[in-house]
Amino acid sequence: MGVTKSRIKVKKTENSRLHEVDALNINFGKHYSDHMLIAYYENGQWNPPEIMPFHNLYFSPATTFLHYGQAIFEGVKAYKDPQGNPLIFRPYDNLKRMNRSAVRMAMPEVPEEIFIEGMRHLIELDRDWIPTSEDTSLYIRPFMLAIDEFIGVRPAEKFMFIIITSPAGPYYNKPVSIYVQDKYVRAFPGGIGFTKAAGNYGMSMYPTQEIKKMGYDQILWTDGFEHKYVQEIGTMNVFFVIGDTVVTPDASNDLILEGVTRDSVITLLREKGVKVEIRPLSIDEIEAAHKAGQLKEAFGTGTAASIAPIYALTYHDDKMMLPPIEKWEIANWLKKELADIRYGHKEDVHGWNLKV
Numbered sequence: 001m002g003v004t005k006s007r008i009k010v011k012k013t014e015n016s017r018l019h020e021v022d023a024l025n026i027n028f029g030k031h032y033s034d035h036m037l038i039a040y041y042e043n044g045q046w047n048p049p050e051i052m053p054f055h056n057l058y059f060s061p062a063t064t065f066l067h068y069g070q071a072i073f074e075g076v077k078a079y080k081d082p083q084g085n086p087l088i089f090r091p092y093d094n095l096k097r098m099n100r101s102a103v104r105m106a107m108p109e110v111p112e113e114i115f116i117e118g119m120r121h122l123i124e125l126d127r128d129w130i131p132t133s134e135d136t137s138l139y140i141r142p143f144m145l146a147i148d149e150f151i152g153v154r155p156a157e158k159f160m161f162i163i164i165t166s167p168a169g170p171y172y173n174k175p176v177s178i179y180v181q182d183k184y185v186r187a188f189p190g191g192i193g194f195t196k197a198a199g200n201y202g203m204s205m206y207p208t209q210e211i212k213k214m215g216y217d218q219i220l221w222t223d224g225f226e227h228k229y230v231q232e233i234g235t236m237n238v239f240f241v242i243g244d245t246v247v248t249p250d251a252s253n254d255l256i257l258e259g260v261t262r263d264s265v266i267t268l269l270r271e272k273g274v275k276v277e278i279r280p281l282s283i284d285e286i287e288a289a290h291k292a293g294q295l296k297e298a299f300g301t302g303t304a305a306s307i308a309p310i311y312a313l314t315y316h317d318d319k320m321m322l323p324p325i326e327k328w329e330i331a332n333w334l335k336k337e338l339a340d341i342r343y344g345h346k347e348d349v350h351g352w353n354l355k356v
């Protein structure tokens with residue numbers, strides 16, 4: 001029944017665009033690899049995926065996803081180990097999350113044979129697109145769209161699952177300045193905050209634009225009732241080091257998107273013997289910790305940035321400055337540890353790297 005690698009139909013490109021990429025100066029999202037994967041869902045089932053040259057898509061203007069946002073996506077990265085073998089970081093976790101998003105958005109779950117085997121095959125074919133200089137990777141973007149040609153409102157019956165990939169340069173970890181959001185809301189109980197739905201990103205653009213004009217980099221989202229409990233920064237999970245404890249908001253009530261990086265960070269810290277608390281965390285507690293000199297580190301986590309240090313946190317007119325980042329023990333250790341595992345410099349004791 002399953003779609004094995006050998007059953008995936010492949011049409012190779014005759015004109016590789018790889019030479020267009022300046023390996024030493026990769027701009028994220030500027031180039032897409034030579035091939036893409038497409039699978040169609042219709043009549044209640046998935047058709048076998050096909051890999052073909054990267055190309056533009058054409059849709060009827062009445063196509064569902066263009067109007068009603070039945071669209072979800074994922075973000076994964078592939079790296080090369082010292083021997084040059086491609087490694088995909090924790091794609092099974094992305095598959096699980098994609099399917100949680102799919103259920104909530106009334107979309108079909110993607111089978112492992114398409115998501116994982118399709119991705120492996122695509123990465124194998126485009127392996128030369130995985131950059132090898134320090135801190136680089138191949139960003140993998142799986143996504144699903146509702147493609148009924150019908151402007152009426154109802155869950156669609158036809159869907160498209162696609163994977164494209166893009167070389168990602170070294171992510172310049174410029175520390176970020178954060179504004180604590182007390183006007184707009186990202187997620188609320190029973191909502192879609194836990195999904196990687198396109199709409200979660202669409203709604204964040206305006207509030208982000210507003211705070212950027214005020215000179216901040218990202219929003220710290222808070223709850224919609226009291227604007228008191230913190231959720232995430234921008235599109236990253238967030239961690240605070242208070243005293244010798246690492247605290248991150250819990251994912252109950254559908255409020256937090258459970259990042260693969262978040263889970264990796266929690267796992268690595270606990271193994272190292274660091275105390276990690278996953279619980280509701282209020283801005284009042286963060287302010288009090290800062291006043292008492294106990295707010296040691298704060299950082300965001302996500303596939304794109306890995307670990308993004310926060311140097312300042314502004315709540316109303318209280319601008320909380322964090323200690324100099326060079327002194328941080330936890331975030332800096334995590335960043336290196338994660339990189340060592342992803343690039344195969346360290347034994348992968350968790351089985352996180354999928355060999356292609």
Ligand SMILES: *Cc1c(COP(=O)(O)O)cnc(C)c1O
Binds near residue numbers: 232261301
């Ligand atoms: C993708 C995403 C993250 C990070 O998840 P990773 O799996 O670590 O990349 C966090 N928050 C939001 C809202 C996201 O969309």
